[in-house]
Amino acid sequence: MEYKAPYGSPDPDASYVDRDTPGAVRGSVPPAAAIEDPQRELVNLITSAGLVPSGNDLFQAAIAVQGGALTYAAASASPTALTAALTPPLTAQRVGMRVTIKITSANAAAATLNAGPGPLPIVTMRGGAISLGDLPLGSFQTFVNTGTAWMLAGLAYSEVPRVAPTGVILYVRPDGNDNNDGLTNSASGAFLTIQGAVTSGLSRFSLPPGQAARIQLGVAGTYAGPGSLPYISSPIEIRGDPANQAGYVISGAGPAGGNVGLIGAGAGQVTLNGATISNTGAINHSINADNSGYVLLQNVTFLTSLSTTYGLMAATGNGVIRLGAGCIVNASAGYMWLADGGTIIMGANVALQSTPSFTTATAQALNGGKILRGGTSTAFTGTGAVGLRYNATLNGIINMLFGGANFIPGNSAGTTATGGQYQ
Numbered sequence: 551m552e553y554k555a556p557y558g559s560p561d562p563d564a565s566y567v568d569r570d571t572p573g574a575v576r577g578s579v580p581p582a583a584a585i586e587d588p589q590r591e592l593v594n595l596i597t598s599a600g601l602v603p604s605g606n607d608l609f610q611a612a613i614a615v616q617g618g619a620l621t622y623a624a625a626s627a628s629p630t631a632l633t634a635a636l637t638p639p640l641t642a643q644r645v646g647m648r649v650t651i652k653i654t655s656a657n658a659a660a661a662t663l664n665a666g667p668g669p670l671p672i673v674t675m676r677g678g679a680i681s682l683g684d685l686p687l688g689s690f691q692t693f694v695n696t697g698t699a700w701m702l703a704g705l706a707y708s709e710v711p712r713v714a715p716t717g718v719i720l721y722v723r724p725d726g727n728d729n730n731d732g733l734t735n736s737a738s739g740a741f742l743t744i745q746g747a748v749t750s751g752l753s754r755f756s757l758p759p760g761q762a763a764r765i766q767l768g769v770a771g772t773y774a775g776p777g778s779l780p781y782i783s784s785p786i787e788i789r790g791d792p793a794n795q796a797g798y799v800i801s802g803a804g805p806a807g808g809n810v811g812l813i814g815a816g817a818g819q820v821t822l823n824g825a826t827i828s829n830t831g832a833i834n835h836s837i838n839a840d841n842s843g844y845v846l847l848q849n850v851t852f853l854t855s856l857s858t859t860y861g862l863m864a865a866t867g868n869g870v871i872r873l874g875a876g877c878i879v880n881a882s883a884g885y886m887w888l889a890d891g892g893t894i895i896m897g898a899n900v901a902l903q904s905t906p907s908f909t910t911a912t913a914q915a916l917n918g919g920k921i922l923r924g925g926t927s928t929a930f931t932g933t934g935a936v937g938l939r940y941n942a943t944l945n946g947i948i949n950m951l952f953g954g955a956n957f958i959p960g961n962s963a964g965t966t967a968t969g970g971q972y973q
Contacts, residue, residue, distance in 0.1 A: 632664070651692075736768075775813055818844070838866065892919055915943075926951050
């Protein structure tokens with residue numbers, strides 16, 4: 551509304567005056583709009599808030615403001631392109647304005663909000679795009695208009711890790727989506743990739759020391775190799791099915807380079823259990839533990855490797871690889887085991903199938919690396935292998951607990967050089 555000056559006033563902002571009979575001052579004559587417009591505006595405020603105007607209640611305007619109905623709406627449209635119809639309609643972006651929106655469909659990624667004058671991106675208080683699950687279904691979210699975005703009035707859900715006192719299981723499926731949350735074993739709930747589950751899923755949780763995080767392969771099928779896994783303080787288990795390791799295949803070319811693998815751990819502890827490794831890359835290891843990384847293999851089959859210069863299993867730097875029960879080697883490569891400064895431990899029997907061929911050696915230890923037999927009960931079974939049995943050089947150590955020169959499979963005698971040792 552606008553100010554209605556008294557009739558006859560040359561100044562549109564002139565004040566009203568009372569009559570002054572002794573001074574013969576005539577009182578101001580109000581135009582009709584001066585009386586009607588304020589009432590209409592108050593009635594509009596009251597009705598826009600969903601109230602019925604009442605002559606017996608003089609607090610309705612206060613209740614209308616207090617209730618927040620003028621800046622509230624339920625979202626509609628897609629979960630990434632929200633719209634909200636305010637009453638009265640918002641016709642321009644107003645910096646500093648707050649709106650409260652009921653979320654009717656959880657977001658799967660970044661989203662926009664159109665409260666009337668056009669869509670603006672929804673951002674966190676730091677100005678970044680929101681992430682999966684920041685707008686949970688049924689929640690009420692308050693946004694502040696910055697002129698160029700709708701900013702969350704509080705912390706985003708993705709900025710506050712959830713505490714999982716008993717560990718967490720995140721599902722991955724070939725029909726999943728990395729925009730899912732991974733909490734259910736379904737196409738609509740599971741992640742598509744192992745990498746997505748680790749980088750996006752586990753970042754949302756705070757795991758107490760000692761509590762493991764499981765990446766569960768939800769159904770039999772083929773999964774993309776995650777490459778080098780990011781460090782988290784809790785152990786990670788990538789699990790298929792220990793009773794059907796052939797049915798859960800982790801495949802791909804992997805990253806190119808030296809101390810990398812189709813699955814790699816540069817720090818932290820990773821367990822792989824119940825899966826088959828098919829490395830279609832020519833210039834990377836199949837499994838790599840580097841620096842302070844520790845990889846435990848259980849019920850793992852090595853089926854394919856296109857590399858003739860890299861290893862099926864490589865422990866580099868101070869990395870450690872330990873083989874548990876159920877490991878099968880049915881793939882040729884540059885090495886079966888390569889300990890280049892790291893340690894490989896044969897903790898259980900290893901079965902060889904289809905007589906794999908190793909270009910350099912079945913086992914090579916160099917630069918202080920160690921390949922160790924974990925106990926005298928462990929043995930190689932199956933078809934044997936083609937190639938040099940072992941090579942220990944540059945102070946590398948291969949200790950098979952006096953299993954003999956022919957303990958490691960191969961059809962050519964092993965060698966030692968430059969401080970290397972074989973026992």
